[in-house]
Amino acid sequence: MKTVLLKDVSLHLGEKIKLQGWVRNYRKASSKLRFVIFRDGTGFIQAVASKPDMGEENFEKVKLLTIESSLEMIGTAQKHPSRENEYEFLLEDINIINIAPEYPISKKEHGPEFLLNMRHLWLRAPRQNAIMKIRHTCYYAVMEYLESQNFYRFDSPILTPTACEGTTTLFEVPYFDEGSAYLSQSGQLYLEPGIMSLGRVYDFGPVFRAEKSKTRKHLTEFWMMDAEAAFVEHEENMQIQEGLIRHIIRKVIEKNLTELEVLERDVEKLKKADAPFRKITHRQAIDLLKEKGFEIGYEDDFGAQEEVALTEDSDIPLFIEKWPKQIKAFYMKLDSENPDVVLGADLISPEGFGEIIGGSQREDDYDLLLERMKRDNMPLEEYEWYLDLRKYGSVPHSGFGIGFERIVAWMSGTHHIRECIPFPRMINRLKP
Amino acid sequence: MKTVLLKDVSLHLGEKIKLQGWVRNYRKASSKLRFVIFRDGTGFIQAVASKPDMGEENFEKVKLLTIESSLEMIGTAQKHPSRENEYEFLLEDINIINIAPEYPISKKEHGPEFLLNMRHLWLRAPRQNAIMKIRHTCYYAVMEYLESQNFYRFDSPILTPTACEGTTTLFEVPYFDEGSAYLSQSGQLYLEPGIMSLGRVYDFGPVFRAEKSKTRKHLTEFWMMDAEAAFVEHEENMQIQEGLIRHIIRKVIEKNLTELEVLERDVEKLKKADAPFRKITHRQAIDLLKEKGFEIGYEDDFGAQEEVALTEDSDIPLFIEKWPKQIKAFYMKLDSENPDVVLGADLISPEGFGEIIGGSQREDDYDLLLERMKRDNMPLEEYEWYLDLRKYGSVPHSGFGIGFERIVAWMSGTHHIRECIPFPRMINRLKP
Numbered sequence: 001m002k003t004v005l006l007k008d009v010s011l012h013l014g015e016k017i018k019l020q021g022w023v024r025n026y027r028k029a030s031s032k033l034r035f036v037i038f039r040d041g042t043g044f045i046q047a048v049a050s051k052p053d054m055g056e057e058n059f060e061k062v063k064l065l066t067i068e069s070s071l072e073m074i075g076t077a078q079k080h081p082s083r084e085n086e087y088e089f090l091l092e093d094i095n096i097i098n099i100a101p102e103y104p105i106s107k108k109e110h111g112p113e114f115l116l117n118m119r120h121l122w123l124r125a126p127r128q129n130a131i132m133k134i135r136h137t138c139y140y141a142v143m144e145y146l147e148s149q150n151f152y153r154f155d156s157p158i159l160t161p162t163a164c165e166g167t168t169t170l171f172e173v174p175y176f177d178e179g180s181a182y183l184s185q186s187g188q189l190y191l192e193p194g195i196m197s198l199g200r201v202y203d204f205g206p207v208f209r210a211e212k213s214k215t216r217k218h219l220t221e222f223w224m225m226d227a228e229a230a231f232v233e234h235e236e237n238m239q240i241q242e243g244l245i246r247h248i249i250r251k252v253i254e255k256n257l258t259e260l261e262v263l264e265r266d267v268e269k270l271k272k273a274d275a276p277f278r279k280i281t282h283r284q285a286i287d288l289l290k291e292k293g294f295e296i297g298y299e300d301d302f303g304a305q306e307e308v309a310l311t312e313d314s315d316i317p318l319f320i321e322k323w324p325k326q327i328k329a330f331y332m333k334l335d336s337e338n339p340d341v342v343l344g345a346d347l348i349s350p351e352g353f354g355e356i357i358g359g360s361q362r363e364d365d366y367d368l369l370l371e372r373m374k375r376d377n378m379p380l381e382e383y384e385w386y387l388d389l390r391k392y393g394s395v396p397h398s399g400f401g402i403g404f405e406r407i408v409a410w411m412s413g414t415h416h417i418r419e420c421i422p423f424p425r426m427i428n429r430l431k432p
Numbered sequence: 433m434k435t436v437l438l439k440d441v442s443l444h445l446g447e448k449i450k451l452q453g454w455v456r457n458y459r460k461a462s463s464k465l466r467f468v469i470f471r472d473g474t475g476f477i478q479a480v481a482s483k484p485d486m487g488e489e490n491f492e493k494v495k496l497l498t499i500e501s502s503l504e505m506i507g508t509a510q511k512h513p514s515r516e517n518e519y520e521f522l523l524e525d526i527n528i529i530n531i532a533p534e535y536p537i538s539k540k541e542h543g544p545e546f547l548l549n550m551r552h553l554w555l556r557a558p559r560q561n562a563i564m565k566i567r568h569t570c571y572y573a574v575m576e577y578l579e580s581q582n583f584y585r586f587d588s589p590i591l592t593p594t595a596c597e598g599t600t601t602l603f604e605v606p607y608f609d610e611g612s613a614y615l616s617q618s619g620q621l622y623l624e625p626g627i628m629s630l631g632r633v634y635d636f637g638p639v640f641r642a643e644k645s646k647t648r649k650h651l652t653e654f655w656m657m658d659a660e661a662a663f664v665e666h667e668e669n670m671q672i673q674e675g676l677i678r679h680i681i682r683k684v685i686e687k688n689l690t691e692l693e694v695l696e697r698d699v700e701k702l703k704k705a706d707a708p709f710r711k712i713t714h715r716q717a718i719d720l721l722k723e724k725g726f727e728i729g730y731e732d733d734f735g736a737q738e739e740v741a742l743t744e745d746s747d748i749p750l751f752i753e754k755w756p757k758q759i760k761a762f763y764m765k766l767d768s769e770n771p772d773v774v775l776g777a778d779l780i781s782p783e784g785f786g787e788i789i790g791g792s793q794r795e796d797d798y799d800l801l802l803e804r805m806k807r808d809n810m811p812l813e814e815y816e817w818y819l820d821l822r823k824y825g826s827v828p829h830s831g832f833g834i835g836f837e838r839i840v841a842w843m844s845g846t847h848h849i850r851e852c853i854p855f856p857r858m859i860n861r862l863k864p
Binding site: 003005007020021022023040041042068069070097098100101103119120121123124128129132133135136139140143147150152153154155156157158159160161171172173174175176177178181183190193194195196197198199200205206208210212220221223230231364385386388389390391392393394395396421422423425427428429430431432 | 533553560561606653859
C-alpha cells in the first residue's frame with residue numbers, strides 16, 4: 001500500500017492508500033458518522049469515518065482522536081461530492097500514533113502575546129501554514145530569478161567590525177581579543193568586492209536592527225536579500241528589480257492559490273501588480289503629496305503615511321527615484337544631470353505594504369566617494385578596503401536590498417510582519 | 433554591437449562584440465603584439481592586441497593597461513588556434529574605465545595573514561573565484577534537491593534565548609530588557625515545530641561558535657543547512673542525505689569543470705564518491721581503529737585522525753551509525769534493539785575532509801525525552817515549548833545538519849576552510 005502526500009492525492013483516486021499526519025479538527029455528525037479534518041503539511045482533506053463501512057472496532061479508534069493527534073489513515077480518496085477541486089477520504093482504518101491532550105489554541109480569539117508565546121504550536125494554524133508556504137515560494141523564486149540573471153550567491157558576513165549605516169541601532173557582541181563585533185544590518189558593502197570577482201552577486205541572510213520601534217512593520221531580526229552587479233547603471237538596476245518582483249508575483253500565483261484562498265488574499269490585486277512598474281522622481285512625489293495636503297518639503301524623507309498616499313490610487317508598484325543626496329547614504333552615485341540628487345530608487349508596494357526595495361547606482365569615483373565619507377565623518381581607516389574597490393578596477397555598478405518579510409507580507413496580505421517569519425524577534429520578544 | 437558575457441562567448445564567434453571586465457594579467461610579446469588575460473566574472477579569455485590590426489592609436493591605449501584595470505574590449509572572439517575548448521579575442525579597440533595603480537597582490541607568495549587582510553581583493557584571484565563559484569553551485573544544488581523532496585524552507589532564528597547544545601562556545605548579545613540573547617549554533621530544535629506544520633522543512637543560514645580552535649577546519653561564523661522531516665526514520669534519513677550529497681557532486685561536475693581545473697581538483701575522485709555510500713556502526717568503526725593500532729574505547733568519540741584512518745581506504749563517503757548514547761545529544765532516539773546506542777549517523781567525507789553531516793532520528797516519546805533532559809540537568813522550563821512537540825501530535829521524525837563550508841572544501845579540494853566563505857571569521861580575524 002502506497003503512502004501518499006495530500007498534494008498528490010488527486011493522482012491516486014480510488015486506490016487504497018495511506019496518509020500520515022495530524023487531526024486539524026473533527027465533527028460528530030451522528031453516532032455512526034464522523035468527519036476528521038486531516039492535514040499532512042502538504043495539504044488538508046476531510047476524512048469520512050462511517051461505522052457501517054469501517055466496522056465497529058475501527059470506528060471506536062476514530063472516536064479517540066482529539067485535535068492535533070497524530071495518526072496514519074488508510075482508505076481511498078475520491079472527488080468531493082459537491083465541491084469542485086476538492087477531495088475527501090473514505091476511512092477504512094487508522095493507526096493512532098499520539099493522542100494529544102487538550103490543545104491550547106482553541107477556536108476562540110487569542111491575544112497576540114498568547115499566540116506568540118505559543119508560536120511553536122501556532123505555526124500549525126492554517127493561516128500560519130499558508131504564510132510559511134508563500135514565504136518558501138518567494139525565497140525560491142528569488143533564487144531562481146537571480147540564477148537566470150547570472151548572479152552568484154555570495155554570503156556577506158554577519159559579524160562585522162563596523163556599522164554599514166548608522167550606529168545607534170546595532171547589536172554588539174564581545175569578540176575574543178578583537179573588541180566588539182556588530183551584527184550586520186546589510187550585506188551591501190561586502191557584496192561590492194564580490195562583483196569585482198564574479199560580476200553579479202547576491203546574499204540572502206538575516207540582518208539585525210536594535211530598533212526600539214514597535215510597529216507592525218518592524219522586527220529586530222529579519223531576512224534581507226542584497227544584490228549587486230558590475231556594469232549595471234541606475235535604469236537597468238530598476239529593470240532587474242522589476243523583473244525579480246514580477247517573477248515572485250507569478251510564482252506565488254502559480255504555486256499558492258490554495259494558500260491565498262486560506263488567507264482570503266485578493267489574487268486580482270496581485271495579478272494587477274504584475275504590470276510595468278510606475279516611476280516618479282522624489283521631487284514629483286513631494287509635489288503629489290503637497291497636492292494631497294501633506295506639509296512636506298523637497299528634502300524630506302517619507303513615512304508610512306506618505307507611502308500609502310503615493311500608492312493608494314494604483315495597484316502597481318511605484319519606484320521613487322532621484323532622492324536628495326542629504327537624506328540618502330554616502331555610497332549612492334550623484335546624478336550627473338543634477339548633482340543634488342542621487343541615482344537611487346525606493347520601490348513602494350501597493351496596498352499599503354510600504355517600501356520593499358531600496359537600491360541605487362553606487363559612487364564609483366574614488367575622490368568623490370572619499371569626499372562624501374569625509375563629509376559624513378566616517379572612520380576612513382575602517383573603510384580603506386571599501387575605498388580600495390574604487391582604486392583597483394572600479395566600474396559602474398548598482399545594487400539593491402529587499403526586506404524579505406515585507407515581500408511575504410505583501411504577497412500573503414498579512415497585516416503584521418511578525419507572522420511572516422517562523423520565530424519573530426521584537427524588542428520584547430526573544431522566545432520561544 | 434552586443435555586450436556578451438565570457439561564459440556565452442562561444443555562441444558569438446566571429447561577431448563584433450563588446451566585453452566588460454578586468455585585466456587579470458598581460459604579456460608583452462613584441463613591440464607590436466600584446467596579450468591581455470581578461471576576466472569578467474563569468475570567465476577568462478586571452479585577448480590579442482596587434483598594432484598592425486588595431487592601429488597605433490588603439491594599441492597605445494592597450495599599453496596603458498595594468499593588472500586589475502577595468503575596461504571594455506571591442507573585437508571578435510574565435511577558437512584558440514591550438515587549445516581545445518578555449519577561445520581568444522582579437523582586439524579592435526578598448527574603452528578604459530579605470531587604470532589601477534600597482535596591485536598589492538603580486539605573483540610572489542604571500543602569507544595567509546596578508547591575504548586575509550586583503551580578502552576584498554584576494555577574492556579576485558582565479559583560485560578564490562573558482563571556490564566561490566563552486567560554493568554557489570553547492571548552495572543551489574542543496575535548494576534544488578530539497579525542493580524535489582518536498583522540503584519547505586523554514587528559517588530558524590539566530591537570536592535565541594538558550595543554547596541548543598553546550599554553553600561554553602556561545603556568543604552573547606545584550607538584548608534590550610530581555611537579558612542576553614545567544615547567537616544560534618544550530619537551527620535544529622526550531623525546525624521540529626516546523627515539521628508539525630509543513631511536514632518537511634529546512635533552514636540554511638549562518639551559525640556561530642565561539643570556539644577557541646585555530647585548526648584549518650574551524651570558523652567562528654559558518655553556514656549550516658539543517659533539514660528535518662516528519663515520518664522519516666533513521667534509514668530513510670540516511671537515504672535523503674546520500675541523495676543530497678550525490679546530487680551536489682553531480683551538479684559541481686556538471687557546472688564547474690573549468691573551476692575544478694583551475695583548482696587542480698582530481699575530478700575522478702569526485703566521480704568515484706558518487707556511488708552507494710558505505711555504512712558501519714560506531715562499534716565496527718572502533719574495531720577497525722583498534723586493528724589499525726589506535727588506542728580507543730567503545731564509548732569514545734573520534735577526532736580528525738580517526739576520521740582519516742576510517743576513510744583512507746576508499747573514495748566513497750562513510751556513514752558511521754549507532755553511537756553510544758553518552759557521547760551524543762539528548763534528542764537522539766534510542767535504538768529499540770539496543771538502548772545503549774542512538775539512531776544517529778555521522779557522514780564522513782573521503783580524502784580527509786572530515787565529518788560533513790551529523791544526523792539522527794529524534795526521540796519522539798515525551799517521557800523518554802524528559803528523562804534524558806533531566807539526566808543532562810537541562811533547564812526544563814526553557815525547553816517547555818520543545819517538549820510540547822512530543823505532547824501534541826508527536827510523530828517519528830529525523831533530521832540532519834550539513835556544515836556547508838566543509839562540503840565546499842571537499843568539492844573544491846580546498847585545504848583551508850577559511851577560503852570557502854567570502855569573508856572568514858576566526859578567533860583573531862574579524863576584518864575586513
